[in-house]
Amino acid sequence: MSGVIVTGPPKAEAKDVDALAGYGVAIVHEAMGRTGLLPARLRPVQQGVRVAGTAVTVLSWPGDNLMIHAAVEQCGAGDILVVTTTSPSTDGMFGELFATALQRRGVRGLVIDAGVRDTRELRELGFPAWSAAVSAQGTAKATGGSVNVPVALGGRVVRPGDVILADDDGVVVVPRERARAAVEASEVHEAKEAATRAAFQDGQLGLDRYGLREKLTRLGVTYVSYEDHVRGETHSQDGAGAGA
Numbered sequence: 001m002s003g004v005i006v007t008g009p010p011k012a013e014a015k016d017v018d019a020l021a022g023y024g025v026a027i028v029h030e031a032m033g034r035t036g037l038l039p040a041r042l043r044p045v046q047q048g049v050r051v052a053g054t055a056v057t058v059l060s061w062p063g064d065n066l067m068i069h070a071a072v073e074q075c076g077a078g079d080i081l082v083v084t085t086t087s088p089s090t091d092g093m094f095g096e097l098f099a100t101a102l103q104r105r106g107v108r109g110l111v112i113d114a115g116v117r118d119t120r121e122l123r124e125l126g127f128p129a130w131s132a133a134v135s136a137q138g139t140a141k142a143t144g145g146s147v148n149v150p151v152a153l154g155g156r157v158v159r160p161g162d163v164i165l166a167d168d169d170g171v172v173v174v175p176r177e178r179a180r181a182a183v184e185a186s187e188v189h190e191a192k193e194a195a196t197r198a199a200f201q202d203g204q205l206g207l208d209r210y211g212l213r214e215k216l217t218r219l220g221v222t223y224v225s226y227e228d229h230v231r232g233e234t235h236s237q238d239g240a241g242a243g244a
Helices: 014-020 025-031 066-072 096-104 119-125 176-201 212-218 226-242
Strands: 051-060 079-085 092-094 109-116 129-134 151-153 156-158 163-167 170-174
Touching: 014 051, 014 163, 014 176, 025 163, 025 170, 025 176, 051 066, 051 109, 051 151, 066 079, 066 096, 079 092, 079 151, 079 163, 092 129, 096 109, 096 119, 109 163, 119 129, 163 176, 170 176
Parallel strands: 051 079, 079 109, 092 109, 109 129
Antiparallel strands: 051 163, 151 156, 163 170
C-alpha cells in the first residue's frame, strides 16, 4: 500500500472551532439537520470532557501505526488526530507515547476507528481519546498509508481541516466551510432548548409543547382506563376460548 502525506491543507477558522466547543455534540448534530455524527462505536476513554479541533486525518493499514508517526509531524496547535484503517481493526495502535508527542505540539485529542491502549495514562495526561476499541495488542510499523486525505468513518467522510467535536455523547464532524453556519445554527438550537427546558420546569408536557396529542390521534392511539382495558382483555380471552 503506497500513500501520500499532504501538507498545509485548509482548515476551519479557529474562532469558529472554539465557538463550537461551547456546544454539545447532540446540539451541533441536531442544529446541522441531524448530520455529521460519526459511528456510535467511537467511545471516550474518559468522562466529562468536550473538545473541538481541526482534523488531521490518517489512513493506515490495520495493525500498523507507521502513518500515525508520520502524522505527528503534520499536527499543530488546535488539531485533533483522526485515524482509520483500510479494513476493520481493534489493535491498540495509539498509546501514552503518541499522546505525549501530540500534547507537546498542542493537539487537543484523538479519534480513532481502531484500538487504543494505556488508557489510564491517557487520562492521567489529560489527553482525550475516542476509540472503537481498547486493546493492549501491539502493532507493526511496516506499511505505507496516507495523511491529510479524506477518510471515511462509518460512511461519514472527514476531510483534513474539518471541525471535529467530541464529548461523552460521541463525535460529530462539521465540514470546514460550514463551521460558521454551524455555530449560528447551534446558537439558535440551544436557545430553543433553553426555552423548552424552562417550560418543562414550569410543568408543561412535551405532548402539548410539541403538539403531539394531535399526532397520537392521527395515528389512532386512544386512551382507555385500566378497568376498561382489563375488561377488554378478558372479553378477548373469553372469545378466543369459546372458539377453541
